[in-house]
Structures are given as structure tokens and as C-alpha cells.
Amino acid sequence: MSINPALIPSTPSVKLLIGGRFVESATTEWRDVINPATQEVLAQVPFATDDEIALAVQSAKEAFKTWRKTSIGTRARIFLKYQQLICENMQELAAILTAEQGKTLPDAEGDVFRGLEVVEHAASIGNLQLGELANNVATGVDTYTLMQPLGVCAGITPFNFPAMIPLWMFPMAIACGNTFVLKPSEQDPMVTMRLCELAMEAGVPAGVLNVVHGGERAVNALCDHADIKAISFVGSTKVGTHVYNRATLAGKRAQCMMGAKNHAIVLADANKEQSLNAIAGAAFGAAGQRCMALPVVVLVGEAQTWVPEIVEKARALKVGSGTEQGVDVGPLVSRAALDRVSSLIEQGIAQGARLELDGRLPQVPGYETGNFVGPTIFSGVKPGMDIYEQEIFGPVLSLVGVDTIDEAIEFINRNPNGNGTAIFTQSGAAARKFQEDIDVGQVGINVPIPVPVPVFSFTGSRASKLGDLGPYGKQVVMFYTQTKTITERWFDDSTVAQEVNTTISL
Numbered sequence: 001m002s003i004n005p006a007l008i009p010s011t012p013s014v015k016l017l018i019g020g021r022f023v024e025s026a027t028t029e030w031r032d033v034i035n036p037a038t039q040e041v042l043a044q045v046p047f048a049t050d051d052e053i054a055l056a057v058q059s060a061k062e063a064f065k066t067w068r069k070t071s072i073g074t075r076a077r078i079f080l081k082y083q084q085l086i087c088e089n090m091q092e093l094a095a096i097l098t099a100e101q102g103k104t105l106p107d108a109e110g111d112v113f114r115g116l117e118v119v120e121h122a123a124s125i126g127n128l129q130l131g132e133l134a135n136n137v138a139t140g141v142d143t144y145t146l147m148q149p150l151g152v153c154a155g156i157t158p159f160n161f162p163a164m165i166p167l168w169m170f171p172m173a174i175a176c177g178n179t180f181v182l183k184p185s186e187q188d189p190m191v192t193m194r195l196c197e198l199a200m201e202a203g204v205p206a207g208v209l210n211v212v213h214g215g216e217r218a219v220n221a222l223c224d225h226a227d228i229k230a231i232s233f234v235g236s237t238k239v240g241t242h243v244y245n246r247a248t249l250a251g252k253r254a255q256c257m258m259g260a261k262n263h264a265i266v267l268a269d270a271n272k273e274q275s276l277n278a279i280a281g282a283a284f285g286a287a288g289q290r291c292m293a294l295p296v297v298v299l300v301g302e303a304q305t306w307v308p309e310i311v312e313k314a315r316a317l318k319v320g321s322g323t324e325q326g327v328d329v330g331p332l333v334s335r336a337a338l339d340r341v342s343s344l345i346e347q348g349i350a351q352g353a354r355l356e357l358d359g360r361l362p363q364v365p366g367y368e369t370g371n372f373v374g375p376t377i378f379s380g381v382k383p384g385m386d387i388y389e390q391e392i393f394g395p396v397l398s399l400v401g402v403d404t405i406d407e408a409i410e411f412i413n414r415n416p417n418g419n420g421t422a423i424f425t426q427s428g429a430a431a432r433k434f435q436e437d438i439d440v441g442q443v444g445i446n447v448p449i450p451v452p453v454p455v456f457s458f459t460g461s462r463a464s465k466l467g468d469l470g471p472y473g474k475q476v477v478m479f480y481t482q483t484k485t486i487t488e489r490w491f492d493d494s495t496v497a498q499e500v501n502t503t504i505s506l
């Protein structure tokens with residue numbers, strides 16, 4: 001924690017968004033937002049007070065009274081305008097994102113772009129929020145459904161996709177007619193706030209979108225608040241489990257997308273060059289800080305001889321500041337992350353894995369204080385080792401060798417996580433067996449990071465998720481709406497008066 005930025009005029013403060021206004025927090029708790037490549041303090045983010053959080057929820061509750069009745073066309077046009085504003089400001093958004101999070105500029109644009117796709121989907125909400133009608137369920141009686149918004153919804157987001165993940169949440173919730181309170185990651189809230197400014201510019205009415213900042217206290221306040229009807233969370237398994245338990249105990253809907261340990265299988269018949277490139281990108285891109293990264297590769301049979309080539313691909317990647325051209329691997333988000341990843345690498349060595357490539361302490365001229373770890377590869381990794389059991393969330397790849405595809409599938413299914421997986425092969429039969437038998441919610445076939453586009457939904461499974469419906473796409477329309485079922489009968493003047501009917505049939 002540090003002092004109020006009002007006392008340091010050169011350091012900007014991150015604002016709260018309450019009732020349509022970007023306001024300075026009155027809190028005494030602040031945290032630095034730090035450029036992970038340089039350690040420069042970019043801004044200070046407040047930990048909102050309990051009163052500010054209550055005010056944000058109250059303003060969302062007030063705004064819901066009118067927003068829930070806003071026409072489909074009005075809602076759609078706001079998101080069409082928002083889409084245009086995000087496109088027009090893409091480079092600025094990516095630059096802010098890279099400065100506070102560290103990923104390379106092209107990767108930062110990708111982060112914004114994957115969120116933009118959700119905004120585009122939100123603009124077509126009229127097609128998604130359709131009820132059903134059954135004619136003559138009894139003679140002269142129809143039954144139909146309305147998908148009505150819930151009220152105030154809240155979102156809690158992680159540091160690793162500070163543009164995409166907030167955009168998974170508030171556009172869909174708002175497009176469905178809800179109002180929203182967002183709690184971005186306190187590590188990199190600046191690009192999220194710029195996206196919220198653009199949302200207001202696009203015409204989101206005052207109170208419909210609110211933002212509070214903070215950590216555990218703010219999250220608990222949102223989980224407990226009686227006026228919040230649903231919580232969408234993305235982050236670690238530990239925190240997501242806590243949020244799910246606390247929010248559902250308080251009677252809310254909750255969906256929690258959580259940690260991962262994604263495995264790929266490589267068969268020897270795979271297209272070698274394509275597969276090696278895909279693995280290097282998925283294991284080390286964004287410095288391994290993607291929930292759909294590939295930190296474990298299971299080499300089957302002859303593919304076990306590919307280790308030297310995997311190492312060569314990884315060694316060729318350039319480590320550096322995300323602002324520099326040609327860089328493949330940026331810094332880790334924080335000093336704490338750097339320490340955690342370094343210590344896990346030490347554990348890997350101590351517990352007997354073979355260090356094929358050591359990425360610790362890379363030389364990055366001009367950025368000597370950055371939180372850098374270069375691509376690191378272990379072979380001979382086994383369950384029970386910390387580098388296998390924990391989500392490292394850094395550029396560290398574990399290689400495992402097995403003899404058959406059946407062993408590989410069993411190995412992956414024994415891991416509790418179920419976020420993503422991939423197979424590299426040219427055999428249709430092997431790929432089909434994999435997609436049938438693998439117990440993981442998102443499967444890539446020669447596609448290393450199979451994140452679905454928003455006409456589908458994100459469908460992580462098992463320990464990577466709590467709650468049944470996924471974020472964005474069709475599933476989230478179910479999450480953010482309550483189905484009301486109406487059964488109706490109309491009498492016209494010619495209807496013969498009937499005796500009072502005391503039976504329960506229609």
C-alpha cells in the first residue's frame with residue numbers, strides 16, 4: 001500500500017465509475033500500478049471504501065429500473081457504437097495494456113480484439129434473447145417464455161487479460177438488460193478503465209456500468225451484497241472457489257472460470273514444423289500467463305525424440321519489453337510472480353526433473369529491472385513434482401513421455417483441471433478418439449489454444465470451473481437472464497360462459 005496520489009501530483013490516480021461519473025476515491029488504501037518491464041509507477045489504484053462500493057451497487061440498482069425496459073434496438077446501437085470506438089482506439093488500448101501488464105503490443109491488440117468480438121456479439125442481442133412459444137398447449141391456451149434481465153450483476157476479473165475478460169462480462173450482461181458493477185484486477189486496471197470510458201462515450205447510460213477497485217474486501221462485499229443477483233468471476237482456483245461458495249451462499253448465481261494446467265499430446269505422425277511452432281507459441285507466448293497456455297506436452301512414442309528441436313524453437317524466442325519490435329516473451333506481471341516462477345524452477349531441479357533449457361535471469365539490455373524469465377523447459381516431469389502439480393503461470397514447459405495415445409489420454413484425465421487441451425496429429429482416427437475420450441472442456445485438434453469465438457461459449461470444465469454456464473456466447477445469455485414462463489388464455493365475447501372449473505387441468 002502507498003500514500004494517496006493526490007499528495008503526489010505527478011502520479012495519476014485510477015478513478016471509480018459510479019452513477020455515470022469517474023470519481024476520485026476517498027480511501028486511504030492505494031496500490032501502485034507498475035510497468036513490469038521497467039518498474040515505473042504508472043498510476044495508483046484505490047481500494048474503494050465500503051460506502052463507495054455500496055453507492056456503486058445502489059446506482060446500478062436505480063439505473064436498472066429504466067435500463068431493463070430499454071428497447072432491443074437502443075441497446076444494440078450502443079454496442080455498435082462501442083465496437084466502432086474500440087476499433088478506432090485499438091492502438092492506444094494496446095499501448096496502455098502493454099505498459100501495465102507487459103505482454104507484447106501485438107499480443108495486447110489480440111487481447112483487445114478477442115474482447116471486441118464479444119462486443120460485436122452483444123450488438124446482436126436481439127437474436128440471442130428470444131423466448132419460445134407453444135401454441136394451443138390446451139385448446140385456446142398458449143405458453144411462452146420471456147428471458148428477462150436479473151438486475152444488478154457483478155464481475156471480478158484477473159490480471160492476465162485486462163481487456164478481453166472485462167469485455168466477456170459487462171457487454172453481455174448489459175446487452176441483456178442488466179446493470180453492472182465491475183471489479184477489475186488491481187494489478188492492471190488502466191486499460192479496463194479506458195474501455196469503460198469508451199463504453200460511456202458509446203452511450204451506456206449513467207449507473208448502468210459502474211466500477212469499483214480493490215482486492216479481497218471489495219470482492220467479499222460484492223459476494224455478500226443483497227442487491228447483486230449474479231457474479232461472474234475469472235481468476236485463480238483458490239479465489240474462484242471462495243467467490244463461488246460465498247456468492248452462492250448469499251443466494252446469487254455464480255460462474256467462476258479458474259486455474260488450469262493444460263496438456264497437449266504430440267503423436268509422431270504430426271506435421272513436425274507446424275506442431276513445434278504451435279507448442280512454442282502456446283507455452284511461452286504472453287510469458288505463459290494465459291489460462292489456455294500449454295505448460296505440459298505429452299510426447300507419445302517416437303515423438304519423444306523431438307525434445308532437442310522443441311528446445312531449439314524455445315531458445316530462438318526473443319525475451320524483452322513488450323514495446324520492442326520482434327519480442328516474443330515479455331515480462332511477468334510482478335516481482336511476486338517472478339519470485340514464484342523462479343522458486344518453482346528451483347523446485348523442479350531439486351525434485352529431479354531434467355532442466356533442458358534454463359530461462360532464469362535473461363539479459364535484456366535497457367530493461368535490467370524487468371520481471372523477465374526466458375523460456376524454460378523440463379523433461380522427465382512426473383506427477384507429484386511441484387512443477388507438475390502447480391499452475392506455474394510463467395514461461396515454463398514440462399515434457400512428459402509415454403508409449404501410447406491411450407496412456408496419454410489417461411494421464412491428462414488424471415489431472416484435476418479441465419480448461420483446455422490439444423492434440424497434434426495427422427490421423428483423423430487418433431484425433432477423433434482424443435475428442436471422444438478426453439475429459440477436458442475445450443479441445444484443439446492441431447490448434448494449440450482452442451478458445452471458442454463468441455458464437456460459442458468458453459467451456460472450461462472440472463476443477464477449472466464452478467457453475468454450469470460459461471462466460472460470453474449463448475450460455476451467458478442464460479446466465480444473465482431469468483426465464484419467465486407465461487401461460488395465457490383469452491376470452492372473446494362469443495365465448496360461452498362456463499361453470500367454475502375446479503379441476504387442475506387446463
Ligand code: NAD
Pocket residue numbers: 156157158159160161183184185186214215216217219220234235236237239240242257258259260290291391393419458460464
Ligand atoms: P486471482 O485469483 O489472484 O485474482 C482474480 C481477482 O480476484 C482479482 O480481481 C483480485 O483482486 C481478486 N482477489 C485476489 N485475491 C483475493 C482474495 N483473497 N479474496 C477475494 N478476491 C481476491 O487471479 P490472477 O492472478 O489475477 O489471474 C491469474 C489466474 O486466473 C490464473 O489462475 C489463471 O489460470 C486464471 N484465469 C482463468 C481463466 C479461465 O477462463 N479459466 C482466464 C484467465 C485467467
